[in-house]
Amino acid sequence: MSNRRSFLHSSLLGSLGIFLTKKAGAVTRGPGDRASHIRGIGEVPGRVPGHPVVISTWDTGLAANKGAWEVLSRNGSALDAVEAGVKVTESSVNCCVGLGANPDRDGYVTLDASIMDHQFNCGSVAFLERIKHPISVARRVMEKTPHVLLVGVGAQQFAIAEGFPLEDGKLSEDAKKSYEQWLKKSEYKPVINIENTKSSAFGAAPSNDWGAAAPARLPNGKWNHDTIGMVAMDASGNLSGSVTTSGMGFKMRGRVGDSPIIGAGMFVDNEVGAVAATGQGEDVIRMCGSHAVVEFMRQGMSPEQACKAAVERIARIKKEKARDIQVAFIALNKKGEHGAYALQKGFSYALKNNNEERMVEVNSLI
Numbered sequence: 038m039s040n041r042r043s044f045l046h047s048s049l050l051g052s053l054g055i056f057l058t059k060k061a062g063a064v065t066r067g068p069g070d071r072a073s074h075i076r077g078i079g080e081v082p083g084r085v086p087g088h089p090v091v092i093s094t095w096d097t098g099l100a101a102n103k104g105a106w107e108v109l110s111r112n113g114s115a116l117d118a119v120e121a122g123v124k125v126t127e128s129s130v131n132c133c134v135g136l137g138a139n140p141d142r143d144g145y146v147t148l149d150a151s152i153m154d155h156q157f158n159c160g161s162v163a164f165l166e167r168i169k170h171p172i173s174v175a176r177r178v179m180e181k182t183p184h185v186l187l188v189g190v191g192a193q194q195f196a197i198a199e200g201f202p203l204e205d206g207k208l209s210e211d212a213k214k215s216y217e218q219w220l221k222k223s224e225y226k227p228v229i230n231i232e233n234t235k236s237s238a239f240g241a242a243p244s245n246d247w248g249a250a251a252p253a254r255l256p257n258g259k260w261n262h263d264t265i266g267m268v269a270m271d272a273s274g275n276l277s278g279s280v281t282t283s284g285m286g287f288k289m290r291g292r293v294g295d296s297p298i299i300g301a302g303m304f305v306d307n308e309v310g311a312v313a314a315t316g317q318g319e320d321v322i323r324m325c326g327s328h329a330v331v332e333f334m335r336q337g338m339s340p341e342q343a344c345k346a347a348v349e350r351i352a353r354i355k356k357e358k359a360r361d362i363q364v365a366f367i368a369l370n371k372k373g374e375h376g377a378y379a380l381q382k383g384f385s386y387a388l389k390n391n392n393e394e395r396m397v398e399v400n401s402l403i
């Protein structure tokens with residue numbers, strides 16, 4: 038490494054280190070907090086009857102929350118709500134989730150999804166093609182098989198056997214345009230969900246593990262939000278979570294992200310809270326992100342503090358490369374308190390409860 042390169046490298050590492058040290062100090066807890074949150078299995082503190090709430094990632098979450106609210110407001114279960122909610126997003130044409138999303142680098146849309154209820158029941162699908170509602174297939178995996186995860190052709194066969202129609206597999210207009218644009222260079226350099234810099238706009242995103250970047254915006258100017266994650270608490274105080282995604286645009290065929298990996302892209306522990314992740318899945322998988330956030334909440338952290346602690350851990354693992362990715366977590370605890378934290382600026386989540394329906398801007402580490 039040349040002197041200049043080595044200087045730049047160590048300066049970057051140094052500034053990120055200083056930055057993390059400073060930010061890490063922001064999480065404060067009283068000495069009694071940890072003890073007061075350690076409870077036995079079966080004890081369910083902080084039950085909030087009559088107080089349903091749903092949160093979901095990105096601005097597409099507003100419409101998804103409405104779908105969930107139709108269930109929650111009729112005293113339906115959190116599980117039914119999180120399925121109905123993200124189905125709204127899966128149905129929207131030209132969105133970045135579901136069959137309208139960007140394809141992989143071979144031109145096929147492949148979908149991942151997971152769902153989890155308040156009793157550790159969970160199901161997921163990965164690398165699923167030509168099925169409109171992967172979240173509902175994930176639920177069938179949970180309810181009708183002894184398994185947690187089905188992938189690829191097997192997941193598709195299961196879906197067809199369960200009565201899900203096989204769609205035609207054509208790309209949406211937006212996805213076709215994006216793919217044609219990407220094919221001009223065909224660089225294998227996917228990146229997702231960084232919105233804080235001009236450099237992440239279409240055609241000029243920053244470098245990441247693979248080098249430079251694929252478009253973070255679609256040609257129509259929409260952001261490449263590849264994932265919707267949703268967590269909800271129903272009127273009985275039970276929690277559930279769901280995530281559905283097309284993953285990174287122009288990814289390697291067969292690539293699966295964090296979303297269908299229980300404990301990475303989403304996790305629910307009804308004694309503590311429910312968490313969902315968005316952003317670069319590989320980095321969420323590496324540290325079992327959503328499970329880590331639940332455990333931080335169990336130790337007494339608020340939802341935002343817990344999400345922040347997980348983001349800080351990812352930043353420590355990634356070192357200087359943390360600047361080149363985006364990850365974010367949303368969390369809901371057993372009291373119905375919600376919060377989130379992102380690695381980079383620009384992330385927000387949608388909130389709906391009896392009193393409010395709005396986007397919530399989220400603090401970030403960088």
Ligand code: GLY
Binds near residue numbers: 263264294316317318
């Ligand atoms: N977070 C979605 C993915 O990485 O596939």
